[in-house]
Amino acid sequence: xxxxxxxxxxxxxxxxxxxxxxxxxxxxxxxxxxxxxxxxxxxxxxxxxxxxxxxxxxxxxxxxxxxxxxxxxxxxxxxxxxxxxxxxxxxxxxxxxxxxxxxxxxxxxxxxxxxxxxxxxxxxxxxxxxxxxxxxxxxxxxxxxxxxxxxxxxxxxxxxxxxxxxxxxxxxxxxxxxxxxxxxxxxxxxxxxxxxxxxxxxxxxxxxxxxxxxxxxxxxxxxxxxxxxxxx
Amino acid sequence: xxxxxxxxxxxxxxxxxxxxxxxxxxxxxxxxxxxxxxxxxxxxxxxxxxxxxxxxxxxxxxxxxxxxxxxxxxxxxxxxxxxxxxxxxxxxxxxxxxxxxxxxxxxxxxxxxxxxxxxxxxxxxxxxxxxxxxxxxxxxxxxxxxxxxxxxxxxxxxxxxxxxxxxxxxxxxxxxxxxxxxxxxxxxxxxxxxxxxxxxxxxxxxxxxxxxxxxxxxxxxxxxxxxxxxxxxxxxxxxxxxxxxxxxxxxxxxxxxxx
Amino acid sequence: xxxxxxxxxxxxxxxxxxxxxxxxxxxxxxxxxxxxxxxxxxxxxxxxxxxxxxxxxxxxxxxxxxxxxxxxxxxxxxxxxxxxxxxxxxxxxxxxxxxxxxxxxxxxxxxxxxxxxxxxxxxxxxxxxxxxxxxxxxxxxxxxxxxxxxxxxxxxxxxxxxxxxxxxxxxxxxxxxxxxxxxxxxxxxxxxxxxxxxxxxxxxxxxxxxxxxxxxxxxxxxxxxxxxxxxx
Numbered sequence: 001x002x003x004x005x006x007x008x009x010x011x012x013x014x015x016x017x018x019x020x021x022x023x024x025x026x027x028x029x030x031x032x033x034x035x036x037x038x039x040x041x042x043x044x045x046x047x048x049x050x051x052x053x054x055x056x057x058x059x060x061x062x063x064x065x066x067x068x069x070x071x072x073x074x075x076x077x078x079x080x081x082x083x084x085x086x087x088x089x090x091x092x093x094x095x096x097x098x099x100x101x102x103x104x105x106x107x108x109x110x111x112x113x114x115x116x117x118x119x120x121x122x123x124x125x126x127x128x129x130x131x132x133x134x135x136x137x138x139x140x141x142x143x144x145x146x147x148x149x150x151x152x153x154x155x156x157x158x159x160x161x162x163x164x165x166x167x168x169x170x171x172x173x174x175x176x177x178x179x180x181x182x183x184x185x186x187x188x189x190x191x192x193x194x195x196x197x198x199x200x201x202x203x204x205x206x207x208x209x210x211x212x213x214x215x216x217x218x219x220x221x222x223x224x225x226x227x228x229x230x231x232x
Numbered sequence: 233x234x235x236x237x238x239x240x241x242x243x244x245x246x247x248x249x250x251x252x253x254x255x256x257x258x259x260x261x262x263x264x265x266x267x268x269x270x271x272x273x274x275x276x277x278x279x280x281x282x283x284x285x286x287x288x289x290x291x292x293x294x295x296x297x298x299x300x301x302x303x304x305x306x307x308x309x310x311x312x313x314x315x316x317x318x319x320x321x322x323x324x325x326x327x328x329x330x331x332x333x334x335x336x337x338x339x340x341x342x343x344x345x346x347x348x349x350x351x352x353x354x355x356x357x358x359x360x361x362x363x364x365x366x367x368x369x370x371x372x373x374x375x376x377x378x379x380x381x382x383x384x385x386x387x388x389x390x391x392x393x394x395x396x397x398x399x400x401x402x403x404x405x406x407x408x409x410x411x412x413x414x415x416x417x418x419x420x421x422x423x424x425x426x427x428x429x430x431x432x433x434x435x436x437x438x439x440x441x442x443x444x445x446x447x448x449x450x451x452x453x454x455x456x457x458x459x460x461x462x463x464x465x466x467x468x469x470x471x472x473x474x475x476x477x478x479x480x481x482x483x484x485x486x487x488x489x490x491x
Numbered sequence: 492x493x494x495x496x497x498x499x500x501x502x503x504x505x506x507x508x509x510x511x512x513x514x515x516x517x518x519x520x521x522x523x524x525x526x527x528x529x530x531x532x533x534x535x536x537x538x539x540x541x542x543x544x545x546x547x548x549x550x551x552x553x554x555x556x557x558x559x560x561x562x563x564x565x566x567x568x569x570x571x572x573x574x575x576x577x578x579x580x581x582x583x584x585x586x587x588x589x590x591x592x593x594x595x596x597x598x599x600x601x602x603x604x605x606x607x608x609x610x611x612x613x614x615x616x617x618x619x620x621x622x623x624x625x626x627x628x629x630x631x632x633x634x635x636x637x638x639x640x641x642x643x644x645x646x647x648x649x650x651x652x653x654x655x656x657x658x659x660x661x662x663x664x665x666x667x668x669x670x671x672x673x674x675x676x677x678x679x680x681x682x683x684x685x686x687x688x689x690x691x692x693x694x695x696x697x698x699x700x701x702x703x704x705x706x707x708x709x710x711x712x713x714x715x716x717x718x719x720x721x722x723x
Contacts, residue, residue, distance in 0.1 A: 064698075065694075065698070067655075067701075068655070068697060068698040068701040068702065069659065069694045069697045069698060070659040070660065070662040070673060070697060071659070072662040072663060072665065072673055073662060073673060073676070073690055073693060073694055073697070076677065076680075076686065076690060077686065077687075077690050080680065080686040081686035081687045081690060084685075084686065084687060158565075162565070162566070162567040162568070163567065165567040165569045165570060166567075166569055166663065168569070169665075169666065176567070176569060176570060180573075183577075189573070189574075189577030189578070190574065190577055190578045190581055193570055193573050193574040193577065193578075194574060194578075196570055197562075197565075197566035197567075197570050197571065197574060198562070198566075200565055200566055200567055200570065201561075201562050201565035201566060204565045205565075284625060286621060286624060286625060309624075309627060309628070309629045310627075312624060312625055312626070312627045313627030314627075317622075317625035317626075319618070319621075319622060319625070321618060323618050323619065323621065323622035323625075324622070325619065325622065325623070325637050325641075326619065326641060326717070326719055326720050327637075327640050327641045327644065327717050327720055336626075336636060337626045337627065337628075340628065340632055340636055341626060341627040341628055341632070370717050370718045370719055370720075371719060372717075372718040372719020372720070373718050373719070386626065387626075390626070390627065
């Protein structure tokens, strides 16, 4: 038992630079795709809730297409099929774009759920004091939606972290990709993958903790959802 | 004198560090309807839950038909099969119809064959005034009063030695209280042994054989209804009863004005 | 693998390619379904047991179950697949890729399903349990006759969602060489150098399955709904 542990520590120390590079790329893919998903998801949700019917339908189709197909497939399409349309992306760019577009659909749904939970009276009050529809969305609805959606966004960030591992399949040098290099050299499959699995669990916990801090910073009394314990 | 069905001796219970029962002793005889009144927080609900062992008393004894049920080794499940319980919030099983709610205790607990269980369940429902047209309805489709009557039927069907009722009308709208109280009065007349926690002084006056006043985890006074309700000796009891009567009078005045 | 530039500018969906290779992709669909159904089935059996242990078991067991399921949920499925694939032989167990994938997918689904059940069991509430006890039921009868039927109904939406997630995630079995639909689509793409057609066909199949399952489930849900229980 002790020998095995020593062996693992040895290997991990030897390949630490590789793993560090992998960690960097994993975090890069996770954070960048989350940001893209957020930047696209919020406007998409507004359109789906309050937009013109044809636009609404378009967004609905997009969301359902993304949510009804595997992310693996979306990633391969972006990386291998986009070049046939004249758009060639590097593996890292392709991964970030695919995960970002995917996340946009899910985040749009989260925001839509959050919008649905805002009491009608808020709308009445906003319009009643003379705000225009778009001003009401910007100044009254969205500030509340963002706060309500934080736990769901935490979930989404952790999902992205875990799904970023599929970027290894299109040769993005992230954590799993690096681990596969290590196992192919050392044959310590179980040890390395077990360590890798726990690493993801730990990063997930850190994300959850950070998001909870965000939640307390932006918290307004009376506007928090009861904390779901299903954070992962 | 009729024989003792339930006997509680020096029952004590702490909940969350607070002493909720501080040594309660009482007896219920065969066919007797005993009413417990008292302010909220007096420990009435806790007392009932300790009697059917939904809560374990810290000390003291509970006897059912002369046998101690709080003794080590006694299976609480078996004890509860002989004690009916009616909750303030009805607690019908939400995924079952009115009929199924009564049936399940007969088939799953008493293990009766279906045809016999059906006969008993239907009888029990009829006896609380739940007609055939309601048997297939789910709790959410019944009024509060109907739900509580089904709950009473569920307790009755087990043919328990005694039924404990925990504020059976407190969750009901005023117009539904009467129908439930009527059912309880009938049961009382039929000689069903009952221990009822309630604020309905009218029921106590009409149906109780004896009334117990509880406050702060203790029994303060006990006696026949006319004595406790009209001329209590203890000043605390007197002030509580007076306030309740006043409420009643106001209610009566108002209802007579409406008409 | 990335010789797609050849096809730049050509028509996107070529009928003859689809017709020629469709049977290959559709044959993979069978394995996709097998993995999904058995993975969900395994997850259901394991998940229900775990939930029972986590809600009604002794305190130490509750702690163990909640920690283990938390860890499993935090590991990317891709890593879990590799861990089981390389880990089983070191326990002296050699399984073909398909059962290996079912095992990994089932274990992960169990961790999620236990969470679904746990929350719905808690939603059924202590009042129902108390009423069951007061009617003279023992713990097991109360769980089987009162809590479980209600919890299962409340779990339906969560389980349907879980089914579509598992369906999509079976595509990750690609990494251990299961010939499921996504893998077949990749193979066809590599042979024909056309990525768009095979992936579109696979995407359609995933979409159709998701749609069918949720429609059927919705109808069942309505059929077996009980007034006042859940949203039914």
